[in-house]
Amino acid sequence: MKTMHTTYQPGTETETQAWEAVNRVVFPLSDQDLVLPLYAIEWTRPHLTDDVFNPRLDMESMQFGSMNGKAVRHLLNESIERHADTAASDVFTVDSRHAMTVLSGRHVSLCTFFNAFPASYWKRWTNISSVRFSAKVHGKGEIALYKSSGRGLFSALDTIRVDTTRDDAAAAGALSGNAAPDDAAPGSAAQAGFSDDANPAGFETVETVLPMSGLIDGGYFWFDAKASNDSTLQFEDAQWSVPRRENMAASGGSSDTGTAKSTGSANTTLSIAITTFNRAKYCLRQLQTIAHEPALVARLDTIYxxxxxxxxxxxxxxxxxxxxxxxxxxxYLRQTNMGGSAGFSRGMYETLKAGTSSYTLLLDDDAISEPEAILRAVQFADYAKQPTIVGGGMLHLDNRTVLYTQGERFDAASVWMKPSQGLDYNHDFARFPLRDSPERHRRIDSDFNGWWMCLIPTAIMKEIGLSMPFFIKFDDTEYALRAAEHGYRTVCLPGVAVWHQAWHDKDPSRTWEWYFFQRNRWICGLLHCPKPSRRLAYEMLYSDINVGLKLVYSALHLQHMGLRDILRGPQYILDSMPGKMAEVRQERQSFDDTTLIADVDELPAPAREFTILGTPTTSKAIKKSGLKAIVKALTSRGSGVKDVRPDVAVPADQAIWRSFVGVNSALVTSPDGSTAAWCKRDSALFRRQLREGLRMSRTLLKHWDQLSREYREADIASVDAWGKVFKEQTITD
Structure with a gap:
């Protein structure tokens, strides 16, 4: 197989450089109609809005009152989504996991979530100075390579013209006994006398080396493939490679390198920690996905x-x-149910005990994995300048092209999270492809990554321990913050993700999970926010008022239960973990909002039909009406405790505070739409609970410094502490 085209940028690598492929271009073999825009799209003419070219526009507010018809039309035109006019099947075909055919006269872009190379992340967190692109090609057309900037602007780097049709014709002539044509290109298959057996598919290799420059703020590398009008263009084994000599793990620079495989490979290995609770089918699917990916199995020590x-x-x-x-x-391990933090900690614990892996990958049992993403996370960690937690994004399981988030920040003032760079959650790459989403080309730095998928180096676990014994919620956030305080960063790497059930069909405040959500939130604050702010006191009060306005009094009770448990100290949190969920579930059973009805005909019909109140208004007006609702709730004598029928049925998507103003009882649908609860106003109970919440919050804030010190000095997340728990809670049969 010959090299058809090679470009070496001055001052970069030599032809004898050893390379390691770290981003292999892949395609889906199933569910293509659901996920293909994440891998490849039809090329369309680029369209960028004015603010990409002129950042000053972001400083100006829109003056809608002074806009004329022409300005309105311009605004609407700017917001029109640009879609390809043809179906993907009319543009290209996916031939295999690593191969594609571009149909004649068609043009494909690989500037997509899974197949663009996140160059700026490699520039920022590794020592890589250049990247090699290579692919095997057949047919006629061109491969064009591009680079974007952090602003989302992009430029052509190289164009590789492909034409193997002459070689194919010459080879066919040779097979029929004809000599190679006199004008055969020097070094071509015809001149070299290659037989069909030596190169059965007639593929040739193209490659080019690109310098890692101009990437400080952000930017990707990618390629587009265009077939000529009279021929298809096939490519396979396209990949982005980096110099092996800059692998920090191989040199002992970025991670504890585990024992090499028996093949003598110097590659690092990983263990995978999966924890499951009555999601057996999902978990088995996850195991099967890993088992059927040879490249991943080759790097695998153990799945715990x-x-x-x-x-x-x-x-x-x-x-x-x-x-x-x-x-x-x-x-395969069995233990009593102690939540995700205990399940993941068990995998981390077993990895450390075995002592052969460089990393532990925490992977949700009910997620759908892209195996290539796991390999990318491992290899990125190998090249990182120092031990680095490598996280992946979360794509929606029910809307497969929607990315929930690629990186989040932790707000110490509110002890809450927010998306990095002010980006919105839930970006749909089918509607807004990566190439035409300039804000997505900026490098997104993060404070933590969700444990739907997260790679943690063994070196970090040895130094900072395992997860906090939180059962569920905030364990991932706390761990990354703890790692950062020891000098270890978390990188949420584009092109790395799993599909996971989205949050829009969940409302933790209406379940037993609310206890852990709120308790662990404030423990996280004690551990990483040593000086409480006024905002923190506001957040505590807001949490109480918000669920109280929605008539979810069980959530108020659980919040206060969590505060009381925090005051008992860190050792209580550890010791109570095995039985705490059962206790929490029992505690909330006495509240009306916890009785869930699957058949609403079992209840009296609501007095009226729900209608959305009011029209859109200003933020200031919304705050004002919210304050009025709070005052009304605090002074109300209203009660729905003895109501014989609900006032109204509130749909799940409208179960917010304003829907309950003036309502004494409501039939509220659960977020997943499977049940409903008859929530009843109890004004006296609300006032008592609010007073209790204020008292508990004042106590916590008064003793914040002391409690913060106790929790930070406690040994409840150490390997030894967890070892004792696992010894007691392991099930053997």
Missing amino acids: CTDQGTDLVRDLPGFEQTAQELGSQLT
């Missing part, structure tokens, strides 16, 4: 599957076969 449920993964048809395929690379 910690089953904390009663519907056991091992009892499913297909588990035995998967277990046999993985062999010693699967360790």
